[in-house]
Amino acid sequence: MSNFLNPDADKIVVNPSGPDGQLLGVDVKMFEVLFQPLLDVYFYVKNRGGCWISCNSASLALLNFSKVTDIVGMKEKNFFPHQIALEIRRDDEKILASGQSVLNRIEIIPDAYGDLMWVQTNKLPVHDPCGKIIGIIGVTRPISNMEDLPQEFELFSETITFIRSNLANIIRVKDLADVMKLSENQFRRKFKQEFGVTPQQFILRARLQASGHQLRQTTQPIAVLASESGFTDQSYFSKQFKQFFGETPLQYRRRLTGR
DSSP, X not given: OOEEEETTTTEXXXXXXXXXXXXXXXXXXXXXXXXXXXXXXXXXXXXXXXXXXXXXXXXXXXXXXXXXXXXXXXXXXXXXXXXXXXXXXXHHHHHHHHOOOEEEEEEEEEOTXXXXXXXXXXXXXXXXTTXXXXXXXXXXXXXXXXXXXXXXHHTTHHHHHHHXXXXXXXXXXXXXXXXXXXXXXXXXXXXXXXXXXXHHHHHHHHHXXXXXXXXXXXXXXXHHHHHHTTOSOHHHHHHHHHHHHSSOHHHHHHHHHOO
């Protein structure tokens, strides 16, 4: 069994040790050793079916797990909100179908505390010696220094900080546009172009992610929690929460905490 980056083909190639050419954790042991000490880099490996087979300590902490064996065989739906899991899988399927890597993509994801953080993501297909794609390796690095952001994203750093600091308050698109000194129409267009969602969709997701963290970590009544996450209508909150997470706030809390 060997693991190596093929410099001629610019591919990650492994000799799979599983039945029928399946990618297993032992196939990527060398990568585990490489990324394990890096506490500020999230590393993971998935097989073609989307099951996680390896990751490093930083990824475990982000997902609130303690051992790699805890995540083996799991999929995004076991870690992330329903809607996010679907989007990740669609993204992976494009890589599996095309063989094209995702390199240096700038994204915003929630950390282990539900707070938003800028990250740089790379995802590469894993090939067997015959060239068949048998999985995906991903590396995501948090960007702590806003000056390291590409210019088109650096323009939004103050906007994201504003959203993050005002989730419990009314956030108008005009206020966000004012931060960037743009008209509302210009801001909406640029925001959608860079993040793939409208400003309102982004704010809604940020509030839902924050509320999900609070449901896991506190015993606050759902009505109070919804209000503190910026939702004035509890029924609307519950509807949006179920659509995003795939279950009601109460079901989510009970499943994860037993409360």
